[in-house]
Amino acid sequence: MEESSAKVARGLSCPACRKDVEPDDAFCNNCGYPRKGSEQERRVFLLKRKTKNKKLDAANKGIRQATNTLFIVGGLNILFSWGVYAWGLAGRYQGDRPRLISDQILGVIFVALGFWYIKRPLAAILAGASWYLLLQIFYLITSPGAFLSIIVYRLFVMGYLIVGLRSVIKADRLKKELNT
Numbered sequence: 001m002e003e004s005s006a007k008v009a010r011g012l013s014c015p016a017c018r019k020d021v022e023p024d025d026a027f028c029n030n031c032g033y034p035r036k037g038s039e040q041e042r043r044v045f046l047l048k049r050k051t052k053n054k055k056l057d058a059a060n061k062g063i064r065q066a067t068n069t070l071f072i073v074g075g076l077n078i079l080f081s082w083g084v085y086a087w088g089l090a091g092r093y094q095g096d097r098p099r100l101i102s103d104q105i106l107g108v109i110f111v112a113l114g115f116w117y118i119k120r121p122l123a124a125i126l127a128g129a130s131w132y133l134l135l136q137i138f139y140l141i142t143s144p145g146a147f148l149s150i151i152v153y154r155l156f157v158m159g160y161l162i163v164g165l166r167s168v169i170k171a172d173r174l175k176k177e178l179n180t
């Protein structure tokens with residue numbers, strides 16, 4: 001296997017995407033790099049591609065944060081509901097088994113959505129955000145006091161999920177444009 005930069009130097013690989021090219025091609029078949037274009041055209045193409053790669057990195061970061069948010073919300077739900085239940089058992093208030101079970105299920109759903117993301121990013125984050133929003137409306141109606149007590153946390157979670165959703169769509173478009 002030849003070193004990829006050596007192949008680029010000899011005109012066997014595309015300088016933009018590093019895929020193999022035929023010596024006579026005017027454009028790279030993979031990314032459209034203007035191999036026979038003027039120096040200006042080639043430089044502009046490489047710059048644009050670099051910018052797109054940076055945007056893709058940013059989008060991937062947004063997606064990672066949204067996925068982590070699903071895991072954190074799920075994990076906190078599971079841990080916190082056990083804590084509240086144990087506190088109830090210790091006699092400080094009535095231990096509430098149905099509430100424990102429903103909170104555990106909620107937590108597991110969020111963790112499962114986090115894992116589902118690996119297979120279907122858009123569907124998983126979309127489902128996570130809608131599911132979270134529905135739960136918030138339910139909490140707001142049934143216990144507004146408890147809802148408002150951690151409103152900042154709720155807003156952060158919703159914010160990360162919305163950014164994640166937009167990032168998945170952006171990353172998809174950029175990957176198509178970059179042909180990677």
Ligand SMILES: [Zn+2]
Nearest residue numbers: 014017028031
């Ligand atoms: Zn190329």
